Amino acid sequence: MGRRRTRILKAAGLTLAGVLVAGAAAGGWAYWHLNGNIKSVDIDQALGDDRPAKATVTPSPSASESPLPTEALNILVLGSDSRSGKENQALGGGDSTGARSDTAMVVHLDAGRTEATVVSIPRDTLVTRPSCPLEGGGSTAVAYGAMFNSAYSVGGPACAVKTVESITNVRMDHYIEIDFSGFAKLVNALGGVTVTTDEDIDDSSSHLTLKAGTHHLNGKQALALARTRHGIGDGSDLDRIGLQQKLVKALLEQIASTNLLTSPAQLYKVADAITGSLTTDTGLDSLSELMSLGQSLKGLSADQVKTVMMPVVQAPSNHNRVVAQEPEASRLWKSLR
Numbered sequence: 001m002g003r004r005r006t007r008i009l010k011a012a013g014l015t016l017a018g019v020l021v022a023g024a025a026a027g028g029w030a031y032w033h034l035n036g037n038i039k040s041v042d043i044d045q046a047l048g049d050d051r052p053a054k055a056t057v058t059p060s061p062s063a064s065e066s067p068l069p070t071e072a073l074n075i076l077v078l079g080s081d082s083r084s085g086k087e088n089q090a091l092g093g094g095d096s097t098g099a100r101s102d103t104a105m106v107v108h109l110d111a112g113r114t115e116a117t118v119v120s121i122p123r124d125t126l127v128t129r130p131s132c133p134l135e136g137g138g139s140t141a142v143a144y145g146a147m148f149n150s151a152y153s154v155g156g157p158a159c160a161v162k163t164v165e166s167i168t169n170v171r172m173d174h175y176i177e178i179d180f181s182g183f184a185k186l187v188n189a190l191g192g193v194t195v196t197t198d199e200d201i202d203d204s205s206s207h208l209t210l211k212a213g214t215h216h217l218n219g220k221q222a223l224a225l226a227r228t229r230h231g232i233g234d235g236s237d238l239d240r241i242g243l244q245q246k247l248v249k250a251l252l253e254q255i256a257s258t259n260l261l262t263s264p265a266q267l268y269k270v271a272d273a274i275t276g277s278l279t280t281d282t283g284l285d286s287l288s289e290l291m292s293l294g295q296s297l298k299g300l301s302a303d304q305v306k307t308v309m310m311p312v313v314q315a316p317s318n319h320n321r322v323v324a325q326e327p328e329a330s331r332l333w334k335s336l337r
Helices: 002-025 028-037 043-047 086-090 150-168 180-189 219-227 237-257 264-276 287-296 328-334
Strands: 039-041 073-080 101-109 116-120 126-129 143-147 174-179 193-197 201-203 208-210 213-217 278-281 305-309 312-315 318-324
Touching: 028 264, 028 287, 039 150, 043 150, 073 150, 101 150, 101 219, 116 237, 126 150, 126 318, 143 150, 150 174, 174 180, 180 219, 180 264, 193 219, 193 237, 208 219, 213 219, 219 237, 237 305, 264 278
Parallel strands: 039 278, 073 174, 116 305
Antiparallel strands: 073 101, 101 116, 126 143, 174 278, 193 213, 201 208, 312 318
16 A cells, blocks of 8 residues: 555656646647746745845755755645636636635745645634735735635735745745635546545535545536535535545545546646636746656655644634634744745
8 A cells, every 4th residue: 555655646746747847748839838838927026125035055966866856845835716817717716706725735845855744724714814916006005814825816826825925934936826726627638536435425515425435526626625614524624625625635635546648638628627727827837847846756655644733722712713822823834934
């Protein structure tokens, strides 16, 4: 079982690099198209120097032998419920001008890229949202007791990053965002995903009804599972995080079982779905940069990946919200610096 889990994670770690390399090899037009798919935002320019310090990088003695990056990295990964575009609206969007960060994970890659920690931040966490720069000029006001996911809706990616850095005191080296339609397209390009649920799900908000058991889901159903909260447990965001972690593991299984290199058509479809759904910071907004990141993860094994949730407790002011549990939360973030 241990070897199988290692193969699964290595396959997942190399998938991004593999699909992009193969896409580039398909021809200049394919490379140009995939590279042009990627959207980016200049986080560094937006936030300036008022940020946690970057981690000190100690060159490895073997650095000259391996050109791949191996320093520790912290990446903020957001799943956005963007309402822009007909596809996103059809998959659960409403107001075409609204968007929130429904899923937030800080992915910490240790130096050497052989260990990783993935920390989920509940969207319902009450935080002090710092003043954030606005694209059109000016800035937002500091907000006390604001929901964590409001940062994205009022100030976009830059405010989401600044809010995470404010509550963690951890520098986010990179930013990656995937939207509704992109996630659904990726699952469909992989031929769906098989997930086992422990209880019946009936959520009128995500429009998902499933009996407890094993199901093969298409992209729309997988997205609904990732968004489900009212049809399980106590209806809180904490239960949804459990489903999202289960879905991530199922996707790793699907990636490992799909030999994309033997099917150029499916390979290109997956590569197009990945690049077409991404918004990144300017440090990851090209095929070469994404390939370098993907290839640097080839030594990562499943046994060395830890998935946790930021420690939280019920908010005294609102029983439907949570706040960071201290000092446990601070200890967790300190371990990632």
